[in-house]
Amino acid sequence: MIKSILVANRGEIACRVFRTAQSMGIATVAVYSEPDADAPHVRMADQAVLIGPAAARESYLVGETIIEAALATGAQAIHPGYGFLSENAQFAEAVVAAGLIWIGPPPSAIRAMGLKDAAKSLMAAAQVPVTPGYLGEDQSPERLQSEADKIGYPVLIKAVAGGGGKGMRKVEQAADFAAALTSCKREASASFGDDRVLLETYVTRPRHIEVQVFGDGHGNVVHLYERDCSLQRRHQKVIEEAPAPGMSDAARAAVTQAAVKAAQAVGYVGAGTVEFIADASDGLKPDRIWFMEMNTRLQVEHPVTEAVTGVDLVEWQIRVASGEPLPLAQDQITLTGHAIEARLYAENPAGGFLPSIGTLEHFKLPEDLIRVDTGVEEGGEVSPFYDPMIAKLIAHAATREGASDLLAQACSEVEVWPVKTNAGFLTRCLDHPDFIAGDVDTSFIEARLDVLAPRPAPSEAALASAAMALTLGDEAEPAATPWRDLTGFRLNAARAPTMRLYLGDEGFDAPLASDDLPGDALLTQDGEIVVFDAGETFVLTARPPIKDAAHAGGGDGAIRAPMPGKVVAVAVCVGDKVTRGQALLTLEAMKMEHALTAPFDGEVESISVSVGDQVSEGVTLARLAAPPA
Incomplete structure (x- = not known):
């Protein structure tokens, strides 16, 4: 058995691996960049090594430095986690060449599945059904445009070396193809160092179904059933569940057998995920599910599989890397109940899902209700350098309805401030009647954004909580001000039962008493009241905002950076005439591109x-x- 492990990753990922390693009596080594010096994963490990500055390309992506850290600390093995170097065959080879144990699949399997075009060709040869499209070597814009026209629109552009939704674009019509291709190639090059793409026919009602597979060094390969990851935004998974809703026995047999066949075709060892796209226009049919790609690593959403199978997948990884056979045979792996995972992101759904960064001055997650996997804590920083996911919330129950209800309750109890999160958005997704009915596909969120993204008004209970916090903060009755609610005022009358509070420009009458108060309410040094309600964070004041005459006319024409980032494209020149909504510049932050558009018709x-x-x-x-009137 392996005695010590270095985890070549950070945050929640490293913490997850450390928990299992430590439960097995295995010594642990963390690596960290300069801004992560005091991160929970660093303190959790037995040893920790600084590997470079904030930028991942100068720290977490420098394989040589990580291997040196393993050798210097006496680590016996390296676990790559998921992301960063986890699917880098060259790094895996270098680990083995250094005399260390690689806790992952053989480099040959990583290479075979690492490039989507080659992987699809290999799967077709192994008689695994694949999605129709273009996998050719000719990457000229003219050839790609021609092939897209042949396939027909909508068409999907995908980075050959891609993953996580990066380097992927849906194109609705031929006129949009060139611009989408340029953006896709740029993002693919920045994320993977490879700007090649493939094209696929776009399935109009797709479900994202993936199968957890596991192989050992003795020739055994098993599956641990399927997951449904259809709830996505910009091809990034948001909510995942196991098993897939509406999956018939015949469809399950077809997709799991295809996944095992795919793993066997590349001599797979360790944990992997075979991803399929299903045409759900008429339910899940065995002949309407196609191979999409294989992730040669553990997945972010692996906890839902652990919940329904009772298996610790990280423990299996360690045991297989130690040379042991798989702990269970296929007929010993069973499904129990239903599990759903929600990804808690530091982002603002009501503000276009832009990333949110800063100090977690208040950070409270419902760990008494569900499993919570996180790598941050109260007082820690959410930086612009890494992925914006700050926690995974996982619920398991006997039924899908029970798991959904439990997770919705948990998401509604999340309290984070001043960093913004998608907790309220997740709550609304889980509570949506179509999700409850299992009527899901990859356009679920996009089709319902007008209902799911906007933040609702604070509830009466939240307003009451805010009013109580303000009252207690004043240590007595609220001070009399012109902004208090004096409805029904008369001399010698009892105080009115409400207080006037403001959320931006909007005023609300807050009850001065309530039997149904939500979570904590905070009184800030600036006299603002922060209250948490249904996953949302509301910052209320007792005074209306002061109007800024300079900006009262609807904007001064300034295009400001909504978050720290890198300018990766400037699409206009001084003097250009632009229309409202036209893309002007593109920022890259937290590994994603964000287009900044014109707020009105005008001239640059x-x-x-x-x-x-x-x-x-x-x-x-x-x-x-603005153009002259």
């Missing part, structure tokens, strides 16, 4: 940045002048 008056510039939040990047 100035541009103050260039491609490659790093910018801070709030910096003016460009300015528009």
Whole structure:
């Protein structure tokens, strides 16, 4: 059995691996970048090694430095986690060449499945059904446009070396193809160092079904059933569950057998996920499910499989890497109940899902209700350098309805401030009648954004909680001010039962008493009241906002950076006429691109940045002048 493990990753990922390793009596080594010096994963490990500055390409992606850290600390094995170097065959080979144990699949399997075009060709040869499309070597824009026209629209552009939704674009019509291809290639090059793409026919009602597979060094390969990962936004998974709702025995047999066949075709060892796309326009049919790609690593959503099978997948990884056979045979792996996972992101759904960064001054997760996997804590920082996911919330129950109800309750009890999160958005997804009915596909969120994304008004209970916090903060009755609610005022009358509070420009009458108060309410040094309600965070004040005359007319034309990031594209020049909604610049932050668009029709008056510039939040990047009246 392996005696010591270095985890070549950070945050929640490293903490997850450390928990199992330590339960098995295995010594642990963490690596960390400069901003992660005091992160929970660093303190959790037995030893920790600084490997470089904040940028991942100078720290977590430098394989040589990580291997040196393993050798210097006496680690026997390296576990790559998921993301970063986990699917880098060259790194895996270097680990083995250094005399260390690689806790992952053979480099040959990583290579075979690492490039989507080659993987699809290999699967077709192994008689695994694949999605129709273009996998050719000719990557000229003209050839790709021609092939897309032949396939027919909508068509999907996918980075050959891609994953996690990066380097992927859906194109609705031929006129949009060139611009989408340019953006896709740029994002693929930045994320994977490879800008090649493939094309696939776009399935109009797709379900994302994936199968957990596991192989050992003795020739055994098993599956641990399927997961449904259809709830996505911009091809990033948001909510995952196991087993897939509406999966018939025949469809399950077809997809799991295809997954095992795929793993066997590459001599797979360790944990892997075979991903399929299913045409759900008429339910899940055995002949309407196609191979999409294989992730040669553990997946973010692996806890739902652990919940329904009772298996610790990280323990299996360690045992298989130690040379042991799989702990269970296929007929010993059974499904029990239903599990659903929600990804808690540091982002603002009501503000276009832009990432949110800063200090977690208040951070409370419902660990008494469900399993919570996280790598941050109260007082820690959410930085712009890494993925915006700050926790995974996993519920398991006897039925899908029970798991959904439990997870919705848990998401509604999340309390985070001042960093914004998608907890309220997740609550609304889980409570949506279509999700409850199992009527899901990959367009579920996009089709319902007008209902799911906007933040609702604070409830009466939340307002009452805010009013109580303000009252207690004043140590007595609320001070009399012109902004208090004096409805029904008369001399010598009892105080009115409400208080006037403001959320931005909007005023609310807050009850001064309530028997149904939500979670904690905080009184800030600036006199604001922070209250948590149904996963949302509301910052209320007792005074209306002061109007800024300079901006009262609907914007000054300044295009400001909504978050820190890198300018990766400038699509206009000074003097250009633009229309409302037209893309002006593109920022890259937290591993994703964010287009900044024109707020009104006008003319580009100035541009103050260039491609490659790093910018801070709030910096003016460009300015528009409105056309003369």
